[in-house]
Amino acid sequence: MEYNGVTIDDEYAEAFPTWVSRIIITAVTEDWAYRAANEATGFATSAIGCPCEAGIEGFLSGDETPDGRPGVAILICAGKKKLKEQVVERLAECVLTAPTTAVFDGLPEAEERIAVKLHFFGDGYEYQKEVGGRKCWAIPIMNGEYVGEEDFGIVKGVAGGNFFVMGENQMAALMGAQAAVDAIAGVGGVITSFPGGIVASGSKVGSKKYKFMPASTNEKYCPTLREKVEDTKVPEGVKAIYEIVIDGLDEDCVKEAMAEGVRAACMVPGVVFISAGNFGGNLGPFKFNLADLF
C-alpha cells in the first residue's frame, strides 16, 4: 500500500515483553525536571549492551503531578531483577543528586511493586511525609530536602515495537526519522530509547565471520552493501535507513506510537519506503502489522 506517495511494506514489527517502571520526576521548573530525567535515562539505548532501556515519556504540568510542580515522566525497561536494580541506581545517582527534584510512582494502580529505599541515605535524619496523598520520605540534603516515594508499580509492557524509515538519501531519511520521533513524543505510555530516538545501525543476532560476537551489522539493511548481499532488503533507490524502536506500557500505546510515527515520516519529502523488523514471528509474542496502522 501507499501513504502520501510512500510505499508501506507488507510487513510487521515483532516485539517482546519487558518489565516497565514509570517514574515521575518533578522539580522547581520544567527545565530542571528535564535535566534530571535526561541524566537518569542516559546510557540506556538497548538492553543488549546497556543495563536497561530508558527514555522520557512526556512532560507533565503541575496539575498532573502529586506535588503540583512541573514534571517529566520516564520509563525504565528491563528484566524484573535488573529493573529494580536500575531504578534504585538511577534514582539514587541521577535524581536524588539533582537540584530541587522529587520522585513519584507513575503506575500507582499496578499490582506488582518494587521497593526503592533511598531513605537510608538520610542516616536517621529522614522522616515520613505525605505529599499529594502519596506516602513519601523526606531526606535532608545540601539543597534542602529531597522528597520521594519508595514504592513503585511495574507492569509487563512491550519492547521493540519498530519501523524503518527509508530515504532516497541520508538527510531525507534522517529528517523523516526526526519527524517520526517528534510525533511519537506526543503519544503517552511510550519511549524511543535510542540517541535522539533514532537507530542508525541495525543488528542481527550473532555474526557469520566473528564467532565471539553476540550481534553484528544486519547486512540486509545496509544500503552500501545492496549490490553485494543477495537477499538484501534495501529497496531500489534507497540510500539510507533509520529504525525507530518503541518501548511502551502496553500494545495499544506502542501501536498508536507506530501509527503516529509512520504517518509523520511519510510527510517528509525524500522518504520513499516504510518497513518493519521481525524475526519471522517465532520469537516475540507481539506483532504489529504496518497495514493495520492506517
Added chain:
Amino acid sequence: MEYNGVTIDDEYAEAFPTWVSRIIITAVTEDWAYRAANEATGFATSAIGCPCEAGIEGFLSGDETPDGRPGVAILICAGKKKLKEQVVERLAECVLTAPTTAVFDGLPEAEERIAVKLHFFGDGYEYQKEVGGRKCWAIPIMNGEYVGEEDFGIVKGVAGGNFFVMGENQMAALMGAQAAVDAIAGVGGVITSFPGGIVASGSKVGSKKYKFMPASTNEKYCPTLREKVEDTKVPEGVKAIYEIVIDGLDEDCVKEAMAEGVRAACMVPGVVFISAGNFGGNLGPFKFNLADLF
C-alpha cells in the same frame, strides 16, 4: 577573604587521580553530535553508583575535527579496567547507533592507549580507511557507513575538584551554581558530570545509623539540620548549598575551572558563601586552595 561581597572560605578541595579518555564525536550537524554525546555520557554522575563519570567537555568546529564536521568532545573517567569497558560499551551502544556519527581519539599524544574494536560489528564487511590522517574503520550500517578510530589515548587525570555554592535561599544558590556551570563550560579539558553539572545531595563515607550503607547524607552540610548537628558547616543565613564537582585532564584545567566557576557564582545575587570539600587532606593527592584561585 571576599569576592564581590561573597565570603570565600579558607578551605581547599581535595581531589583524586582517575584515568580519563577524551573522545571526539562528529556528525552532520552540531545538534546530532550533541545528541549522541548526551546519550553516551548519561547515567554517569559519580563513580560510586554509576559505572563511570562522564560529560561533555566542549563543542568543536569543523576546523578542529579530523573529518571537518562539527563535533563534541566528551570525557569518560574511571579506573583503568572499567574505563576501557565503558568506552567500548558507550561507543557501541550510544554512538555507533546514533545518526551520522564518526568517532575520533581526542588524546592522540597520550602514551597509554586502549583498543576499542568496534569494527567486528561489521561482520567482515568493514574496511580500513584514512580520515584526516587518522587510521579508521568504516562499518556498513543502515544509515550508510559508521567511521571511527579504534585506538584511544588515556591519561591520568583529576577527579573530584569541587566547590560549594551557598545561598541565602535555594533559588539564589541554584542560579549561582548554574552560572558556575555556564562559566566552566568554556574551560577546556574538564567536565561537570552531575545532572546539569550540579550536585544537590552531598555524601559522607558510610553511615552512622545504617551500617550496610556505603555512603549517606553529609549532615554537616544540610541547612535543615543546622540547629541539630553540632559540628555543622552551614554558615548562618545559608538556606541551600550546591556542589560543583569537576573532573579534568590535569590539575591546571581543574584549577582554571574552579576559578571561573567560583567567580561566576559570586556574581549572582543571594550567593553569600563559597567553600570547598575535602577529607582532611590525607586521601587525595591533589589540593586546590580557594584562596589561590584569585
Added chain:
Amino acid sequence: MEYNGVTIDDEYAEAFPTWVSRIIITAVTEDWAYRAANEATGFATSAIGCPCEAGIEGFLSGDETPDGRPGVAILICAGKKKLKEQVVERLAECVLTAPTTAVFDGLPEAEERIAVKLHFFGDGYEYQKEVGGRKCWAIPIMNGEYVGEEDFGIVKGVAGGNFFVMGENQMAALMGAQAAVDAIAGVGGVITSFPGGIVASGSKVGSKKYKFMPASTNEKYCPTLREKVEDTKVPEGVKAIYEIVIDGLDEDCVKEAMAEGVRAACMVPGVVFISAGNFGGNLGPFKFNLADLF
C-alpha cells in the same frame, strides 16, 4: 488570603480589548516550525514601543494541523489596522522566508477576516491548491513551494491580563516567574509576549520629571526605592518583582492562564507575595480578581 504559604493580595488585574490573529505555522519538523514562529513573534513585547504584541501560543501535532505536519500556533495582537499590516509583514518576512513552512488560519470560525495576499510574490507562477480542506496558494520559491492560506480570522480578545511575582530576593522571584511561564505555556489561547514571558521593568503612564516621556518607571513597584517612595506597593521583605503579562483570545483563557501561573509561582521557595496591576478600574473593561483564581 494565602496559597501554599504565599500571600495573595486583594487585588485585580485590569485588562483591555485588542484584536487578535491566530496563525498556524507548520514545517517539516517541530523545530523548524518553531524557528519561523520565533522570528515572526520577536520584537513584539508591548504595543507601546513595538509594532504589535506577539508570541507562541502552543505546539500542534500533525493530527491538529491542516497539512498533517507539526506546527506552532502564534498569536499576533494589535489594533485592527495595525494588526493586518503586522500579519502581512511578519508572514512575508519571517515565515515565507523560512525553510519548509506553510501557514494556515488558526481562527477559521471567526467572522471578522483579514486578507493577507502573499501570492502576488509568486509573480504569476503561483497557483491555487487545496490542503486539508483549506483554500491555499502555492508559490514557487527556492526551496520548492511555499503553501499558505490568505484569509485569516481575527477576534476581539484581551490584552494585559497580569500578575506580579514578588520574591524575598531576585533569584526566587525570577524562578517563580519562570515556573509561572512554564505553566501558562500549557494553557490554550494565550501568550506571554515579553522576553522569556517575563517583565522586569514595569511602567507608569507619563513621567513626573521628564515631560516628553510617554511612560516611565513605576517607582511604586521598585524595591530599591521602597524607603524613598511614600506610597510604595512593595511589601516588606520583598527584594524583587516580576510581572507576567498575558494576552489571549478571550476572558476565560486569560483567567485560566492567570490561575495556572499564580499557582505555579507559589510553589517556588522564596516567592512571598502575589499581586496584580490595575489603573483603578476605569480604563480597562476586563477585571480579574486574584481571589477568584482559586
Added chain:
Amino acid sequence: MEYNGVTIDDEYAEAFPTWVSRIIITAVTEDWAYRAANEATGFATSAIGCPCEAGIEGFLSGDETPDGRPGVAILICAGKKKLKEQVVERLAECVLTAPTTAVFDGLPEAEERIAVKLHFFGDGYEYQKEVGGRKCWAIPIMNGEYVGEEDFGIVKGVAGGNFFVMGENQMAALMGAQAAVDAIAGVGGVITSFPGGIVASGSKVGSKKYKFMPASTNEKYCPTLREKVEDTKVPEGVKAIYEIVIDGLDEDCVKEAMAEGVRAACMVPGVVFISAGNFGGNLGPFKFNLADLF
C-alpha cells in the same frame, strides 16, 4: 571547481554597505542573556520588509564582558537614522524589560556614536555608575536595577554577503544550510539574520506581472520552475536551494563566514552545488568570489 565532490560555481556574492551597531547584553546566566537577545533580534530578517536586520553574533564568557557576567553580542544593521531608532526601541522594549539584563557598547573604539538615552525612563530616580570602566546609568526597575551604557559605536559594515546551498533534494539542502549556519556561528563579527539563519525564498527586484510589488520570487532560482523558465539558474538534478545571507562588521569577517559556511555545507551528503548571488556587479561595492574562499 570542486570541494569535497561538490561543484563550486564560478560566481561571486555582491554585497552592500550598511551601518552596524554591536551591543553586548549580559544577564545572570547565559540563558537569560540569550532570551533578551532573541527577543531584541526578532522580526529583523531583511531590511526590505523589517525595520532592520539583526541577529546574534556570539556568546561571551564573564571574562569578556564589562560586568563579569555571561553575555550575548548582537548586531543591528540599518541605515544610519533607522539604526538609532531601532537600537533605542529594541533596547527599551526587549532588553530593559528582560530579567537581570545589563547592556554595554560592543564597539567602544568606533568613532561614530549614537546616543541611546534610556535613563529618562528612570524619571529622576536614575543615577550614574561605573561598571568595568564603562560609564553607565542605573535605573530602578521592578526586579532591582537595570544598568546600561548609553553611548554606542556604529561602523560602516557589509550587508548581503551570501551563498546558495543546492541539494539533490530538499532535506539535503536544508541540512547543508544548517551545517553552514552552525559553522558561521563560530565566526566573530557576523550574523545570519533570517529564520534559523536560512533563506528559503529568494527575491528579485520588482515583478513582471504585478507592477505594485517592489519584489517578487526570483523564478530563475525556483527548482519547480526549472523547465518553464528559460534562463534558469537551477543546475540539473537540483531540487531545492537555500541561501545563507551574512551581515558583518567588515569584509574580512563576512569572507571568513562565507568560507566556513561553504565548507561546512559541502560536508553534507546530497549537497551538490554551491553558488552565490549578485546583481551583475554594478550595485554593491563588495564582491566575494567563491573561488577565493578556498
